[in-house]
Amino acid sequence: MSWIKDLFQRPLWLNIILLVYILVTTILILKFIYIPWFFISINLASVGFFLVQKLKFGFVKVIFLNVVIFIGLFAPLEIIVFKFMNAKGLIKQTKNSYITDTLHMKPFLQRHTDLGWIPSPSAIFVHNESYIGSGENLSVQYTIDKNGQRISMPDDVIQNQFDESVIFFGGSFTFGEAVEDNETLPWQFGKLDNFNRRIYNFGFEGYGPNHMLANIETQRVERIVQEPPSLIIFQGIMDHLDRVIGKHAWINGGPRYIYENNIVTRQGSFDSGISISNIVLRQFLKSHVIQNLKFLVDDYMKLWLDVPKFEKKANLFVKIIVKAKNDLEEIYGEVPFVVAMWRESKFFSVKETQAILSMLRDDGITVVSVNLLLDDYINEPNKYLALPNNHPNLVAYRKIAEYLISIEPHL
Numbered sequence: 001m002s003w004i005k006d007l008f009q010r011p012l013w014l015n016i017i018l019l020v021y022i023l024v025t026t027i028l029i030l031k032f033i034y035i036p037w038f039f040i041s042i043n044l045a046s047v048g049f050f051l052v053q054k055l056k057f058g059f060v061k062v063i064f065l066n067v068v069i070f071i072g073l074f075a076p077l078e079i080i081v082f083k084f085m086n087a088k089g090l091i092k093q094t095k096n097s098y099i100t101d102t103l104h105m106k107p108f109l110q111r112h113t114d115l116g117w118i119p120s121p122s123a124i125f126v127h128n129e130s131y132i133g134s135g136e137n138l139s140v141q142y143t144i145d146k147n148g149q150r151i152s153m154p155d156d157v158i159q160n161q162f163d164e165s166v167i168f169f170g171g172s173f174t175f176g177e178a179v180e181d182n183e184t185l186p187w188q189f190g191k192l193d194n195f196n197r198r199i200y201n202f203g204f205e206g207y208g209p210n211h212m213l214a215n216i217e218t219q220r221v222e223r224i225v226q227e228p229p230s231l232i233i234f235q236g237i238m239d240h241l242d243r244v245i246g247k248h249a250w251i252n253g254g255p256r257y258i259y260e261n262n263i264v265t266r267q268g269s270f271d272s273g274i275s276i277s278n279i280v281l282r283q284f285l286k287s288h289v290i291q292n293l294k295f296l297v298d299d300y301m302k303l304w305l306d307v308p309k310f311e312k313k314a315n316l317f318v319k320i321i322v323k324a325k326n327d328l329e330e331i332y333g334e335v336p337f338v339v340a341m342w343r344e345s346k347f348f349s350v351k352e353t354q355a356i357l358s359m360l361r362d363d364g365i366t367v368v369s370v371n372l373l374l375d376d377y378i379n380e381p382n383k384y385l386a387l388p389n390n391h392p393n394l395v396a397y398r399k400i401a402e403y404l405i406s407i408e409p410h411l
Contacts, residue, residue: 022047030283037287038078045072074289082288097129099142110148114218115211116253116269118148119204127178129389136388143181147224150175152186152199162198165227166190169212169324170235171243173342174203178389179397185235188394188401198227206251208243209234209320214255216327217266229335231408232328234321236341238348238356241313244320246270259316264323310352318359325365336411340368340400366411370396373403 025043029036048068052061099108106120119125121144129138143151151158152168168174168186176184182191190199202215212234215221243251251270258267284290325337339360343353353371360367371377374384374396384396 018047030286035078035082035288037289038075038082041071041074041078045069045075078287078289081292097127099125099127101125111253112148114214114220115207115255116251117204117206119144119150121148122146129178131388138178138386138389140178140180142176149224150184150186150201150203151181152184152201153190153195154182157195158198160195162196162227164196164230165198165200165225166193166231166233167200167221167225167229168203168233168235169207169209169215170203171207171211171237171240172203172205173237173392174201174235175205175207176201176203176391176397177205178386178391179394183394183397185392185397185400188397189233189404192401192405197230198225200225203235206243206248206254208240208254209236209317209324210244210255210257213257213264213320213324213327214266216324216331221328222331228332229328231404231411232325232335232337233404234324234337234339236321236339238343238345238353241310241317241348241356244317245313257316257320259319264316264319310355314352314356314359318356318363318365321360321365322363336366336408338366338368338404338407338411340370340404342370368400368403368407370400374399 022044026040029039029043033039045068048064048071052064052068101108101120101123102125103123106123108119108125109117110120112118119142123144125142125144127138127140127142131137145151166186166189168189174185176187181187184201186199186201186203190197202212202221204211242248243254244257246254246256254270256267256270257264321339328335328337341353341357341360343350357367357369377384384392384399386393
């Protein structure tokens with residue numbers, strides 16, 4: 001083990017400074033520098049080359065030198081892959097995003113025992129995004145009421161007495177990420193309905209059908225909704241299939257359900273702690289080389305393993321929705337319940353999306369295929385997106401709302 005002595009034959013304080021330098025510069029680069037792994041590889045290669053010089057020539061030095069060369073070659077490879085992905089339109093512009101309340105007193109997310117998280121109640125938040133490279137910017141306002149829900153009606157109207165209500169569930173598409181308060185789907189539906197009914201928006205960032213069911217089972221819906229609903233809408237996306245199994249890092253603390261013996265039951269929450277592995281993975285995925293390797297691995301795994309995996313999470317997704325519908329009927333009687341389903345994810349095929357629509361319909365759920373409703377979405381997606389964020393915009397929500405209004409008499 002003499003090579004270790006050779007490597008560290010210098011004062012201890014110098015070794016400590018070198019280690020701190022590597023850690024601090026890597027963190028700063030990951031946080032603030034565009035294409036971070038290009039600079040990190042150069043940084044590590046430079047330090048590695050310095051260390052190799054301290055070794056006597058031999059087998060170990062040859063191994064170390066090759067490792068350093070490999071790390072150094074990762075830099076130009078990162079640029080090449082980045083330029084290729086950018087040319088093919090496969091890369092998102094790196095963004096700086098932050099959400100702060102106007103008084104700078106509350107965090108956007110508040111922990112919630114049953115749901116994992118909700119927006120902090122009674123606050124107005126400003127969501128700012130700036131995109132490195134394109135120079136594009138986005139700034140919108142989220143107004144959250146005392147119940148931790150985004151407002152869906154004008155202040156002067158919400159004071160009225162209503163005989164009925166309309167309830168919306170879903171994730172960020174329902175909450176309305178990247179659009180103003182009066183541009184969300186719930187608001188647009190209420191506007192077309194002349195605000196004759198009270199509109200409730202139970203959607204929020206990262207939510208799925210499991211959050212809808214948790215809202216119902218914990219009686220949060222009953223506590224908040226003061227008028228009997230005449231229509232209930234869940235806006236679904238294909239990524240919800242991964243959310244019900246807790247696949248994403250930001251699912252931490254969310255409600256966990258299982259489907260066994262033809263029964264959906266809650267089994268606590270997904271890990272409420274911060275997963276170190278998820279944090280590390282997110283940092284490595286800032287590398288475009290690793291992103292491509294991940295896609296290749298995903299495709300390989302999909303070829304061999306995705307059929308049973310898809311069927312299992314698809315079945316759980318559908319059964320959670322069915323149970324939510326049944327639970328709502330027990331509370332409010334037979335109320336029209338509609339699922340507006342998007343195919344927004346490149347990780348699910350058209351065939352898989354069609355399978356979800358068929359499974360929902362086979363279980364008696366009324367389904368609206370949003371992608372068919374937005375007939376030119378495939379050819380002109382930007383027409384319906386809040387650019388550069390890529391969540392749906394006012395045009396999309398308005399068109400969905402118009403369709404929901406038109407079909408309601410026939411439900």
